[in-house]
Amino acid sequence: MTVLIIGANGRVGRQLCELAAEAGIDVRAMVRHRAEEPLFQEQGIETVQADLEGDMEHAMDGCDQVVFAAGSGPHTGSDRTLLVDLHGAVRAIQLAEDKGISRFIMLSALRAEDPLTAPEKLRPYMAAKYAADLVLARSAMPHVILAPGRFTDDEEASGLVSTAPEQHHDITISRGNVAQALAVILRRPELVDRRIPLVDGDTPVEQALS
Numbered sequence: 593m594t595v596l597i598i599g600a601n602g603r604v605g606r607q608l609c610e611l612a613a614e615a616g617i618d619v620r621a622m623v624r625h626r627a628e629e630p631l632f633q634e635q636g637i638e639t640v641q642a643d644l645e646g647d648m649e650h651a652m653d654g655c656d657q658v659v660f661a662a663g664s665g666p667h668t669g670s671d672r673t674l675l676v677d678l679h680g681a682v683r684a685i686q687l688a689e690d691k692g693i694s695r696f697i698m699l700s701a702l703r704a705e706d707p708l709t710a711p712e713k714l715r716p717y718m719a720a721k722y723a724a725d726l727v728l729a730r731s732a733m734p735h736v737i738l739a740p741g742r743f744t745d746d747e748e749a750s751g752l753v754s755t756a757p758e759q760h761h762d763i764t765i766s767r768g769n770v771a772q773a774l775a776v777i778l779r780r781p782e783l784v785d786r787r788i789p790l791v792d793g794d795t796p797v798e799q800a801l802s
């Protein structure tokens with residue numbers, strides 16, 4: 593069956609699509625613009641054009657899992673945060689439930705459950721992520737919430753992570769390691785109804801998620 597990757601064209605999403613396709617997982621990359629489709633099609637990855645703020649009803653048809661790796665990004669205002677990170681995520685969760693998706697994997701953020709302790713600029717984003725996570729956790733749908741620390745500029749995966757951020761002074765992680773973790777979760781259907789914090793560390797990704 594097929595996995596829909598929402599946010600496929602993002603910096604995490606692109607790496608995840610590639611890793612999942614390499615692992616033999618059928619991936620459908622959800623993109624907003626037709627111009628982004630060839631990048632995936634050249635890798636043999638199916639694409640669908642859809643928008644969290646527009647038409648997306650069709651995107652999940654024939655899929656059994658969904659990964660939400662989209663986001664409004666750091667250069668937009670709270671209006672985009674509300675529409676993409678909160679409302680877009682909630683729409684995707686509700687649509688997935690309606691379509692009978694067997695597992696929803698949310699790319700969230702470390703400490704999203706405590707937005708008021710975040711730096712002031714990040715609080716609306718953290719509040720949006722927390723609310724979307726709550727909607728997912730309280731849905732009847734099996735799910736995994738991956739909560740990575742702050743992304744580093746280093747895209748490359750070291751392949752080494754930790755699920756115990758409290759043991760680390762530096763709570764950052766490369767996007768490559770996040771993509772690897774999402775790919776491992778996709779291969780491990782027994783991982784359900786869990787929130788997994790994740791930072792760069794010393795344990796191979798596969799082992800850290802076991």
Ligand SMILES: NC(=O)c1ccc[n+]([C@@H]2O[C@H](COP(=O)([O-])OP(=O)(O)OC[C@H]3O[C@@H](n4cnc5c(N)ncnc54)[C@H](OP(=O)(O)O)[C@@H]3O)[C@@H](O)[C@H]2O)c1
Binds near residue numbers: 642662767
């Ligand atoms: N930065 C951090 O430190 C950090 C830490 C923890 C978690 N996260 C989460 O990780 C996510 C992924 O990170 P990233 O670096 O890969 O982000 P990114 O490169 O900004 O990618 C975000 C993706 O979301 C898509 N998107 C935005 N609005 C959309 C809409 N209305 N409908 C459909 N797709 C939409 C974008 O599409 P386009 O390509 O068309 O623009 C893009 O592909 C972030 O958004 C954030 O929620 C970030």
